[in-house]
Amino acid sequence: MISRGLQGAALRYFLAVVRTGSLSDAAVQLNVTPSAVSRQVATLEELLDVPLFERRPRGMVPSAAGELLAAHVRRGELEADRVVSDIQGLRGLRRGRVRIGSSAGFALEFLPRVIAEFHGRYPGLQFNLQTASPAAVGTLVVHGEVDLGLTYSRSAEQDLHVLHRQNAPVMAIMRPDHPLAHHATVTLAQMHGYPIALPGPENTVRQLFDIGCSERSLVFQPVLSSNQFETLTNFVLHGGGLSISGELTVRGRLERGELRAAQIRDPGMRSRSVELQTLAGRTLPESVATFAEFLRERLPPATASDHLARRT
Numbered sequence: 001m002i003s004r005g006l007q008g009a010a011l012r013y014f015l016a017v018v019r020t021g022s023l024s025d026a027a028v029q030l031n032v033t034p035s036a037v038s039r040q041v042a043t044l045e046e047l048l049d050v051p052l053f054e055r056r057p058r059g060m061v062p063s064a065a066g067e068l069l070a071a072h073v074r075r076g077e078l079e080a081d082r083v084v085s086d087i088q089g090l091r092g093l094r095r096g097r098v099r100i101g102s103s104a105g106f107a108l109e110f111l112p113r114v115i116a117e118f119h120g121r122y123p124g125l126q127f128n129l130q131t132a133s134p135a136a137v138g139t140l141v142v143h144g145e146v147d148l149g150l151t152y153s154r155s156a157e158q159d160l161h162v163l164h165r166q167n168a169p170v171m172a173i174m175r176p177d178h179p180l181a182h183h184a185t186v187t188l189a190q191m192h193g194y195p196i197a198l199p200g201p202e203n204t205v206r207q208l209f210d211i212g213c214s215e216r217s218l219v220f221q222p223v224l225s226s227n228q229f230e231t232l233t234n235f236v237l238h239g240g241g242l243s244i245s246g247e248l249t250v251r252g253r254l255e256r257g258e259l260r261a262a263q264i265r266d267p268g269m270r271s272r273s274v275e276l277q278t279l280a281g282r283t284l285p286e287s288v289a290t291f292a293e294f295l296r297e298r299l300p301p302a303t304a305s306d307h308l309a310r311r312t
Contacts, residue, residue: 009040010040010041010043010044011044011069011073012030013026013030013032013036013037013040013041014040014041014044014052014066014069014070014073015070015073015074016029016030016037017037017041017053017060018062018066018070019143021059021060021061022059022060023037023038023041023060041053044069048065048069050063050065051063051065051066052065052066052069053066071159074143074144074279075144075279075281075282077144078144078279078282079282079283095124095125095287096124096125096126096285096286096287096288097125097126097127097128097287098125098126098127098128098147098148098287098288098291099127099128099130099145099146099147099148100127100128100129100130100146100147100148100149100150101129101130101131101132101136101137101140101141101145101146101148101149101150101151102129102130102131102132102137102149102150102151103131103132103133103134103137103150103151103152104131104229105229105245105246105248105249106150106151106248106249107129107131108229108230108249109249109251109252109253110248110249110251110252111129111150112129113252114294114295114298115127115129117294118291118294118295122287122290125287125291128146130146133202134151134152134153134204137149137150137151137277138151138153138157138160138277141160141277141278141279142157142159142160142279144279147278147284147285147288148163148276148277148278148288148291148292148295149275149276149277149278150274150275150276150277150295151274151275151277152168152204152205152246152272152273152274152275153165153272153273153274153275154204154271154272154273159279159280160277160278160279160280161277161278161279161280161281161282162275162276162277163276163277163278163292163296164275164276164296164299165273165274165275165276166273166274166299166300167270167273167274168246168247168248168270168272168273168274169246169247169263169264169269169270170205170208170209170212170244170245170246170263170264170269170270171244171245171246171247171250171261171262171263171264172186172191172242172243172244172261172262172263172264173233173236173242173243173244173245173250173259173260173261174236174241174242174243174259174260174261174262175236175237175239175259175260176257176258176259176260178194178241178242178260179194180194180242180262181260181262183262184262184263185262185263185264185265186262186263186264186265187264187265187266188209188212188213188216188218188264188266189216189218191220191242191264192218192220194241194242195223195240195241195242196220196222196223196241196242196243196244197222197223197224197225197226197231197232197235197236197240197241197242197243198220198222198224198225198232198243198244199225199226199227199229199232199244200225200226200227202227203227204272205244205245205246205272206244208268208269208271208272209244209264209269211268212264212266212267212268212269215267215268216266223235223240223241224240229245229249232245233245233250233253233259236259237258237259244264245261246274247261247301248274248299251301274299276292276295276296276299278292
């Protein structure tokens, strides 16, 4: 009998509070009054005989029971979406939607190119791509807000299933005429004598770089710091000096010969991975599963050394 009560408007209102963190914001989202939202949440709490939220001065946070219920509701919504998508796709991949969350660097060129190639084969599919910090990408996947996450990771996360993982060493990037451009690998000490542009401290490649420098007592004074990767790349392209990146982020520019890349071989510069993630236990719609396999095949470089250093 209790399970029959876990359906309908009450769950929809409950999940809106989980997503927004407040009754008033949930009410705005649902176009109802805050009191209506409060009554539905109270009904669920009475039915389950357990608090679903911790009431705090700045909002409402799901309790342990609330987190469990939220996970149940999200999976139910995703399963319903999958059934509808699969019914619409019975004649093949003619219709469907793929929602992707990614770190910002992948959204510059790599993912748009893969999506364009896939769309050429299946023109009826639609895509939505949103960027977030590496940790936030996993949260988007777990909350069911995206179907796939492409991001950097340094440790396993609960409720995430990794469809593909590959090593993502930190690379030094430079123009083809830079003095280090003929090196396949470089050390932090070799880089120390040249001007450099660095991403902000919240960036995972910057964090590994800073740890490596600290262990070697090296202090870099960047000419430019920016959280926009295109800004850093243009600094390099205009002759400003070096920067740092992952291979996938600059793959297109390496293939076109605009940039050279050398792996930084100091210990610790390989301690992160690129992960293609989805929600653990979820059966993906055919459109999403097909695109995920298409994307997975295009993640590794063509060969182990193709893009690590291109020599003239």
